[in-house]
Amino acid sequence: MAAKVRKSVGYLHGRLELLKHADVAAKVAQKQLGVFEARELAKVEDETLRQELAQKVADGQLDRAALKDEVQKVTAEPRQLPLFDAKAFTRRWDRFRQEIETVTIARLGVSERQEARQLLEEMRQAIEEMLSKIA
Secondary structure (H helix, E strand, C coil), X not given: CHHHHCCCHHHHHHHHHHHHCHHHHHHHHCCCCCHHHHHHHXXXXXXXXXXXXXXXXXXXXXXXXXXXXXXXXXXXXXXXXXXXXXXXXHHHHHHHHHHHHCCCHHHCCHHHHHHHHHHHHHHHHHHHHHHHHHC
């Protein structure tokens, strides 16, 4: 069929996708929506929301960029972050440990030693606090 109309298969597939939702197809046929807008709206499964967005586009309340943003908001899957990323933590810990091993205490001045001690004490307290929560 693509060869017959001298269009690519992807082009035809994209146009056929516009027929997926009758409300969108009707607005394209009535020239209330362009192809770009129709393709974006076809991504929205919720019929009521899709019709609201289509009407806003037809009324000129949403331009292409705003429509794309709205569609992304409603179609984006919520990301659930891991509670603890062990791999990332291990990488950071390894880098930190390597950095500590390069410090030569004998070369540190008195104020540098005090500052290092204070930072290490803060780290120890934070680690002990976390350990108490885990145990």
